[in-house]
Amino acid sequence: MRYRSEDEDSGRWDGFPFRDGDVVISTRSKSGTTWMQMICALLVFRTAELPAKLSTLSPWLDWLVTPRDEVWAALADQQHRRFIKTHTPLDGIPIDARAHYVVVARHPLDMAVSMFHQSRNLDRARIAELTGGPVSTYQPAPIKEALLRWIDRDVSPAEAMDSLPGVMWHLSDAWQRAASSDNVLLVHYADLSADLDAEMRRIAERLRFEVPEEVWPSLVDAAGFARMRDRAADLAPDPAGVLKDPNAFFRRGASGSGRELLTDEEFAHYLDRTSELAPPDLLAWLHR
Template sequence: MTASPPIKHYSGVFTDTHNWDKFEHRPGDVFICVPPKSGTTWMQSICGLLIFGDPEAEIPYAEISPWIEFRLSSKSIETRLERLSAQTHQRYIKSHSPLDGVPYFEDCTYLIGHRHPLDVHFSMWHHIQNMNLGHNDHLYTDDTAANFKAFLDNSIEDEGLDQPSLELIAHHLKSARAMAHQRNVHMFHYETMSQDLYGQMQRVATAIGVSHPPELFEKLVAKATFKSMKSNALLTAPGIAGGLYKDPSAFFNSGKGRKWEGKLNEAQLADYHAKLASLLSAEEMRYLETGLG
C-alpha cells in the first residue's frame, strides 16, 4: 500500500520530517501524533501496556517507540529504523508533527492528542528548566511575561515545530480535524483522559485492535495513572539513558490542569483569547481547551 506523502516539511533544531522518507510502514502500525507536553509519553505508555498486556513488565515503553523526526539522536535515523524494523510486536511510533507532516496509511492507526494550550505553555517552561540539554534555553527565560508574549507571537514558520507557539498547537488541531473523518484517525484530549482514564484506554484498545479480560485491564489502567508513571520515572520517562533530565521524576510535573491560574493577568488572558480566536473557530477553541465538542 502506498502512502499519501507528507504535505508539509517541518525542520528545526530537533525536527526533520524528511526522516519519514526512509520509513517503511507495517500494517497495524500505530502513529501517536501529539504536540509537545500534551500527553505524548502518556499515550506511548498506554499503547505499550495494552500491546504487551503485562502490568508487571519493566519495559521502557517510550524508549521502544521511536521519534522518527528527531534529528539530534545519538543514533542515526538508519539505526533507529533498523531497530524499529526488528520489532515483532505491534509497533507504535511517536510524532510531534501535525498530520500534514506525517505519512498517511489506510492500514495503520493514528492516535491524536491535545491539551489546553495554557497548560502546555507552563508545562513546557517547567520541562525546559528540568533539562540538561541547552538547545532551546533561548525559548524560555526567567522573564515569564516575555515567555508568554513569545508563545502568542511565535510562528511555525520561524523554527518549524521546535519553537513553542499557540499557532503550532492550533495548526496541529486543525490538521487533525481535517483528517478526523477517516476511520483510522482517533482524537483524544488530556482533560478527558484525566477524568476517565479507564474509558479512554478502552477507546485506545478498540482503535488499535487489542482486548484484555476486565481484571487485567484494570491493572493496566492502574499502571497508566499519573501517580504510577511518576513513581516509575526511571522507566517511564523518555531520554533517561542519555541523562536528559536534572530530575527524571520531574518530567511528570503535576499532571493537573489550569496551570496558568495566578500566573497570568487579565490583559494576558485577553491577548491569549484574541490570538486563539484568530486561529480557530469557536467550536475548535472549545475542543482544544476542554476536549468537548
C-alpha cells in the same frame, strides 16, 4: 510539509515501511505524548510489567539524537504491534492506510507552562553534543512573561512547532482529518485526567486492541500519573541522558496552571488570539 527544529527532522519519515496496525502518536510537546505511549504499551503487552524502557518500545523517529538507520532497524526488529512517537503534525508524515494516528490535545496554556518547566530541565550541552549543533544560549524569562510572549508570538508553524500558531495548526489539521478518516483519533488530555478507565477503553476500541476484562484495573492503575511518576527512570523519554532530572519530567500532570497565571484581560486576549488560528468547534472542544 517538512518540519525541522534543532533536534528534529520530519524528513526521517520519508519511505518508512509501515506494517498493518502500526500506531503513530503525534502530539505537541508536553501535551500527553508519554502518557499515550504508556497507554499504548499497556494495550499492546496487556501487563504493567513492560519488557523494556518506554523509549525503547516506542522510539521517537524524528529525533536527530539517534541515527535514523538505527531507529528504523530497531523498529524493523520489533515483533510486537508497533507504536511510534512523533511531534510532527500529520501533514509532515506519511499517512498510510495500514496505520492508526493518535493526536493528543492539551489546553495550550497548560502545555506552554509545562514546556517552560521542561525547558529548564534540559541539558543543552548534552543535546548539542549528540546532535553536533551549537550549545543553546537559552535563558528563560520569568514564567508569566514567557507565557505572554508565547501567546503573542507570530511565527509560522513550520518554523516553531511549539508556538501557539504551531499548536493550533497541528490540532486544526488533525481535527479536519479525524472528521473524515477512521484511522485518525483525537484524544483530549482532560478526558484522560477525568476518567482514565473510560478513555483507555475508547482508545482500545478505536485502535482495535482486545484486552481481557480481568486485566483492565491493573492497566488503568499503571497508566495513572502518580504510578508513572514513580517509574520515571523507565518511562521518562530520556534514552540519551538529555534530562537533568528524569523525575522532574512528571511535574504536575494537572490542568489549569496556565489560566492561573493570567488576569481576566490577559486570558481574553489569549482567546482572541486562538480565534484567529483555529475553527470555533475545535476551540470549544479544546478549551472546555
